[in-house]
Amino acid sequence: MSKTALITGITGQDGAYLAEYLIKKGYVVHGIKRRASLFNTDRIDHLYQDPHEKKRNLILHYGDLTDSMNLTRIIQEVQPDEIYNLAAMSHVKVSFDTPEYTANADGIGTLRILEAVRLLGLTKKTRVYQASTSELYGLVQEVPQTEKTPFYPRSPYGVAKMYAYWITVNYREAYGLHASNGILFNHESPIRGETFVTRKITRAIARIALNMQDTLFLGNLSAQRDWGHAKDYIKAMYLILQQDNPDDYVIATGITTTIRDFVRKSAEEIGLEITFSGEGPEEKGFLTAINEQRFNEKVGEQYLESLKERIHTSRPSEGNREQAVVAVDPTYFRPTEVDLLIGDATKAREQLGWEPEYNLQGLITDMIKSDIHLMQKDRYLREGGYRTLNYFE
Ligand code: NDP
Numbered sequence: 001m002s003k004t005a006l007i008t009g010i011t012g013q014d015g016a017y018l019a020e021y022l023i024k025k026g027y028v029v030h031g032i033k034r035r036a037s038l039f040n041t042d043r044i045d046h047l048y049q050d051p052h053e054k055k056r057n058l059i060l061h062y063g064d065l066t067d068s069m070n071l072t073r074i075i076q077e078v079q080p081d082e083i084y085n086l087a088a089m090s091h092v093k094v095s096f097d098t099p100e101y102t103a104n105a106d107g108i109g110t111l112r113i114l115e116a117v118r119l120l121g122l123t124k125k126t127r128v129y130q131a132s133t134s135e136l137y138g139l140v141q142e143v144p145q146t147e148k149t150p151f152y153p154r155s156p157y158g159v160a161k162m163y164a165y166w167i168t169v170n171y172r173e174a175y176g177l178h179a180s181n182g183i184l185f186n187h188e189s190p191i192r193g194e195t196f197v198t199r200k201i202t203r204a205i206a207r208i209a210l211n212m213q214d215t216l217f218l219g220n221l222s223a224q225r226d227w228g229h230a231k232d233y234i235k236a237m238y239l240i241l242q243q244d245n246p247d248d249y250v251i252a253t254g255i256t257t258t259i260r261d262f263v264r265k266s267a268e269e270i271g272l273e274i275t276f277s278g279e280g281p282e283e284k285g286f287l288t289a290i291n292e293q294r295f296n297e298k299v300g301e302q303y304l305e306s307l308k309e310r311i312h313t314s315r316p317s318e319g320n321r322e323q324a325v326v327a328v329d330p331t332y333f334r335p336t337e338v339d340l341l342i343g344d345a346t347k348a349r350e351q352l353g354w355e356p357e358y359n360l361q362g363l364i365t366d367m368i369k370s371d372i373h374l375m376q377k378d379r380y381l382r383e384g385g386y387r388t389l390n391y392f393e
């Protein structure tokens with residue numbers, strides 16, 4: 001008998017890779033997707049099967065983490081052996097704009113799932129994986145961060161995920177549920193959302209190389225992240241639910257890199273030279289003002305004016321795209337930042353036998369290659385145009 005898994009957030013980066021991985025393992029995978037005015041299943045279209053087919057191993061349900069009746073009904077219908085709760089409003093910066101929604105979806109959403117499993121009498125049958133995050137560590141308490149490092153979240157997202165973390169632990173302890181947290185550090189891939197910093201960088205580097213863009217605007221270049229490949233990290237999720245006992249695990253590479261170095265490495269990948277417009281005295285003054293909490297609108301405005309002027313003068317001439325300009329734009333700063341993440345995944349290595357296959361360079365190569373390919377297609381269409389059939393003339 002094949003196992004049945006239910007994935008919330010199946011249309012996201014991790015959901016798509018995990019669905020593919022579980023289907024290959026012989027699972028029947030059910031996924032929850034949100035209703036949207038446009039198709040939102042790009043990442044799983046290659047797995048899609050016509051609903052009229054008799055035997056399917058991918059079945060999608062409309063739903064939302066903010067709707068408990070919907071979640072309870074789906075869980076009742078599906079009777080999953082494993083639930084992977086990956087759905088979330090996952091953008092840290094956006095969570096400052098939508099704090100209540102983020103708490104509802106990311107925090108209470110997890111409770112809704114756990115409570116549905118309990119109320120439906122599935123505590124012995126259904127195992128639950130909760131997508132916890134290195135954002136729980138927030139303000140640096142110690143490095144590298146382990147399962148024992150205290151939490152100090154620094155965003156509405158981090159705080160909502162902290163509730164989700166503890167409610168998962170609580171349902172495990174209170175009701176004997178096989179519920180586990182994967183505390184995953186940043187993981188990226190060619191299908192990473194375009195507004196996360198790595199994908200924003202690799203996409204822009206590809207566009208700059210192809211003459212489709214000249215400047216890349218970023219926020220804090222000094223933040224340090226422990227980046228891995230999503231393809232490695234979804235394997236850890238699977239392994240966590242295969243253990244006899246539920247538990248919490250850090251999943252990370254143990255190597256940390258600044259945003260600035262990620263830009264450099266991405267540019268080197270295709271021989272682009274980078275000019276950091278964000279390294280002059282203006283930036284230093286601006287960043288000091290922020291650090292000393294002297295930042296106000298006037299400081300921001302003055303800085304933006306000087307930035308515009310400098311970008312204008314440092315823009316490479318038309319046709320020459322061996323150079324890229326990276327400029328700091330305060331729009332991308334966060335009210336409270338997480339400066340340094342570096343994870344210690346010893347427990348996962350020893351207990352789960354988890355080992356990542358990709359290193360940072362491998363990840364960057366994968367992302368840059370894919371973005372060059374995508375942007376080339378885009379440019380080809382724009383430049384070459386396309387012929388429409390004149391049905392209406
Ligand atoms: P994505 O943002 O790529 O995917 C998030 C998924 O959640 C999408 O399918 C999205 O749907 C769905 N979703 C958002 N809000 C709701 C809602 N209210 N109800 C139902 N579905 C919703 O995230 P990732 O794949 O990168 O991450 C997966 C999970 O892991 C998230 O919970 C994230 O917070 C967490 N995480 C991610 C890390 C990373 O580095 N990637 C690290 C640690 C934790 P739609 O496609 O319609 O937007």
Ligand code: GDR
Nearest residue numbers: 090092133134135185186195196197198218219220223332
């Ligand atoms: P993060 O990822 O906040 O760590 O959350 P993100 O890529 O958004 O930011 C990483 C760091 O880069 C800095 N940064 C910028 N970030 C974005 N998005 N855009 C910019 O232009 C930019 N410039 C600099 C940020 O300030 C930050 O320090 C991700 C998400 O996937 C979460 O869901 C997950 O829980 C954590 O990783 C682990």
